[in-house]
Amino acid sequence: MAENRASVYAEGVPCWVDAQLPDVDAGKRFYGGLFGWDFEAAYGSSVWARLDGAPVAALGRKTDGRMPTVWTVSFATPDVEATVRRIRTAGGQVVTAPTPVDGAGVAALAVDPEGAVFGLWQAGDHPGFGVRHRPGAFAWAQLYARDTETANTFYGHLFHEALFGPDAVPDFGRAPVSDVFPEVMPPHFLVHFGVEDCEAALGAVSRLGGRVQAGPFTASYGTVAVVTDNQGASFALLQR
Known part of the structure; x- marks a missing residue:
């Protein structure tokens, strides 16, 4: 069932996801074909993905070829500066200091003590997901950690x-890296998108130029398959 967003998501709730890709147009073809997303210009070189008119994600162009091709989850915060201070106190680090984004909000990028990267979002005009918890939209964020x-x-x-x-109604779980990935894999967040039929979605991933990394397997929160898109960004498909 679709879940409409509140005006602002509560602190600590995953509220937005974005992918940094070498070729945004190729990303539009892949995700438009997989999830039925439409796209419109957003801030900078980014585009917003919409599902039935509601914003669900952003695709941006990598500005540095040394950067990874990844999906990043951002957590809501009412005060990004205060959250950044707590991150440092708790042993994390700030990668990108709080930065205003064209009136949409204030973004920051951080890493936890094991090196997993995540974003922070203090909402302005853009609160975050317009819809989630349905096929084609954000469904879960899983942190694969060493400890x-x-x-x-x-x-x-x-x-x-x-x-x-x-x-609490968490959209965010924690599990050991070795549960799904080789032990040498660094700790990381894995963004999950909902699908009606995992096997059918895997067929679409392959047809669109992506590949299957792991699964399908059964997790406590549903049937999961880990895939990469046509440019190497990893994400997961989740059938509830």
């Missing part, structure tokens, strides 16, 4: 109410 206790301590300090509070 899940370290991850729980760090993110519990950072986003306690969203993860462990009485009203």
